[in-house]
Amino acid sequence: MATTTDAPAGRAVSGEDNLFTIEDLSVTYPSTDGASRGVTALEHINLNVGKGEFVSVVGPSGCGKSTLLSTVSGLLTGFDGRITVRGDTITGPHPNVGVVFQEESTFPWRNVLKNVEFGLEMRGLGKEERRKRALDMLSLVGLEDFVRSYPHHLSGGMKQRVAIARTLVMEPSILLLDEPFGALDEQTRIILGEELLRIQRALDQTVLLITHNIQEAILLSNRVVVLSARPGRMKAVVNIDLPAERDSTLLATDEFAVLVGKVWSVLREESLKAFAQEQKQDQTNHEETAHA
Amino acid sequence: MWIVRIVMIAIFLALVEVAVRTEILNPFFVPEPSSVLAGMASSVTDGDFLGMVAITLGAVLLAFAIAGIAGVLLGFVLWRIRPLGDAYEPLVAALFSSPIVLLYPIFLVIFGRNSAAIIALAALFAVLPTILFTKQALSAVNRTLLNVGRSLSMSSWNLFRHIMLPAAAPTIFTGLRIALTYVLIVVVAMEYILQIGGLGRLVAESALLFRATDLYVSVGLIVVISAAFIWLINQLERLAQR
Numbered sequence: 001m002a003t004t005t006d007a008p009a010g011r012a013v014s015g016e017d018n019l020f021t022i023e024d025l026s027v028t029y030p031s032t033d034g035a036s037r038g039v040t041a042l043e044h045i046n047l048n049v050g051k052g053e054f055v056s057v058v059g060p061s062g063c064g065k066s067t068l069l070s071t072v073s074g075l076l077t078g079f080d081g082r083i084t085v086r087g088d089t090i091t092g093p094h095p096n097v098g099v100v101f102q103e104e105s106t107f108p109w110r111n112v113l114k115n116v117e118f119g120l121e122m123r124g125l126g127k128e129e130r131r132k133r134a135l136d137m138l139s140l141v142g143l144e145d146f147v148r149s150y151p152h153h154l155s156g157g158m159k160q161r162v163a164i165a166r167t168l169v170m171e172p173s174i175l176l177l178d179e180p181f182g183a184l185d186e187q188t189r190i191i192l193g194e195e196l197l198r199i200q201r202a203l204d205q206t207v208l209l210i211t212h213n214i215q216e217a218i219l220l221s222n223r224v225v226v227l228s229a230r231p232g233r234m235k236a237v238v239n240i241d242l243p244a245e246r247d248s249t250l251l252a253t254d255e256f257a258v259l260v261g262k263v264w265s266v267l268r269e270e271s272l273k274a275f276a277q278e279q280k281q282d283q284t285n286h287e288e289t290a291h292a
Numbered sequence: 293m294w295i296v297r298i299v300m301i302a303i304f305l306a307l308v309e310v311a312v313r314t315e316i317l318n319p320f321f322v323p324e325p326s327s328v329l330a331g332m333a334s335s336v337t338d339g340d341f342l343g344m345v346a347i348t349l350g351a352v353l354l355a356f357a358i359a360g361i362a363g364v365l366l367g368f369v370l371w372r373i374r375p376l377g378d379a380y381e382p383l384v385a386a387l388f389s390s391p392i393v394l395l396y397p398i399f400l401v402i403f404g405r406n407s408a409a410i411i412a413l414a415a416l417f418a419v420l421p422t423i424l425f426t427k428q429a430l431s432a433v434n435r436t437l438l439n440v441g442r443s444l445s446m447s448s449w450n451l452f453r454h455i456m457l458p459a460a461a462p463t464i465f466t467g468l469r470i471a472l473t474y475v476l477i478v479v480v481a482m483e484y485i486l487q488i489g490g491l492g493r494l495v496a497e498s499a500l501l502f503r504a505t506d507l508y509v510s511v512g513l514i515v516v517i518s519a520a521f522i523w524l525i526n527q528l529e530r531l532a533q534r
């Protein structure tokens with residue numbers, strides 16, 4: 001691991017308070033035509049996340065961030081290495097893990113309230129109880145006026161808030177978020193981020209957040225993992241030594257700017273590589289088309 | 293909404309009524325809507341008429357039930373077993389766009405000149421869009437929505453009942469609505485052509501004998517049957533999305 005900044009060694013993470021661990025994880029997607037070797041999305045990922053910790057993952061697009069989330073959530077099972085949640089080796093979805101997906105994931109046939117009630121309903125919770133909890137969660141994400149609306153009447157950002165509420169209402173002890181604020185404007189993004197932090201503290205949740213926004217990663221996290229261009233490797237782990245009680249006023253401080261600089265210097269290099277990869281890919285595609 | 297629809301239809305019928313009475317429209321071809329409505333109303337108590345309605349309604353119901361159930365099941369199988377789907381979907385699609393109705397002489401030979409032939413032909417015709425739309429609806433279900441369910445450790449049955457089915461329902465029910473249209477067309481057209489059975493035969497007879505009122509009463513009743521079925525299908529769709 002090419003650690004350019006603080007190594008994670010500084011953190012005393014013993015087996016006991018590791019809520020989940022990723023050991024030497026590599027993922028290769030099989031090729032569809034069977035001719036080539038397939039796409040290696042992740043290589044040699046090692047990460048220990050302790051209880052109550054908030055870890056963010058940043059990396060150039062296409063480097064395997066969503067793949068990382070799929071494996072930890074138990075949805076993708078063809079990988080090398082080992083993932084454990086509370087000591088259990090992951091072979092499928094774990095009831096204590098909640099996931100918010102990058103893609104649009106609200107159910108179009110359910111209104112906002114019934115979307116948020118979905119998981120509770122599937123767990124067999126009574127109508128009164130699940131309604132109450134869903135309504136509480138909806139007011140937390142600022143959707144109390146849209147309880148009866150159907151998703152197709154909502155903006156992309158509002159739909160994403162519904163998806164977040166649907167996962168949070170289950171009160172999972174581990175929360176996995178894949179660019180959950182991607183479709184939101186900057187202000188909403190910051191405010192919802194603060195809200196997420198508040199909920200995470202209140203429920204003592206452990207969070208793995210995938211984002212392409214450096215500020216967001218730093219503002220919310222205890223640690224920021226920077227992945228390399230594809231295949232994604234751990235390029236750096238930056239400890240965020242900001243006070244535990246924090247809000248977006250930190251954005252203007254020098255300390256914050258130094259951290260942004262630290263993360264960006266690594267990410268910039270990898271993004272340039274990813275960009276070059278993409279152009280090369282485009283070129284080969286072009287040549288193949290020209291030959292055909 | 294209902295009120296508006298009914299008022300719009302009433303206004304249209306009133307205009308036709310005036311046009312016929314003032315002989316702007318030839319009463320020989322277009323009967324007064326009031327007499328058609330009266331005819332439809334009295335047909336309810338007329339044994340002969342009711343018998344015809346029952347024959348047509350029965351044929352439509354049976355053919356649609358066969359096509360609907362078989363079509364959804366076959367569509368499910370074609371989706372579930374990939375090789376089967378790859379092999380048969382193009383075939384079903386090709387048949388779907390061919391004029392199967394023209395096979396009716398063969399059906400007459402097989403089933404005889406009776407309602408069974410009509411029902412079989414209608415069901416065969418209508419099963420095709422049902423298979424095709426069901427297969428495509430299930431294949432097109434968004435993976436992310438399924439992943440939401442899987443991440444909640446839902447059972448396969450619950451995944452199917454609470455995510456697959458409601459997500460696929462709009463397309464499956466579009467297929468069923470097309471199937472209903474086919475069933476109605478085939479049943480009524482065959483009754484008309486073969487001069488057997490219910491309302492289709494009555495349409496033919498009335499036209500032949502220049503009984504305009506009876507003709508429109510029959511057509512009106514066919515429309516009522518069709519509307520009733522559409523209502524039924526809409527209710528089923530709601531149930532699937534619950």
Ligand SMILES: Nc1ncnc2c1ncn2[C@@H]1O[C@H](COP(=O)(O)OP(=O)(O)O)[C@@H](O)[C@H]1O
Pocket residue numbers: 029030039040041059060061062063064065066067068230
């Ligand atoms: N189901 C899949 N089959 C084959 N390749 C995939 C699949 N999903 C993702 N990939 C490839 O793996 C790489 C990483 O994808 P992903 O994890 O979605 O990246 P990110 O979320 O960082 O943008 C990409 O090159 C992508 O094309």
Ligand SMILES: [Mg+2]
Pocket residue numbers: 065066067102178
């Ligand atoms: Mg992604």
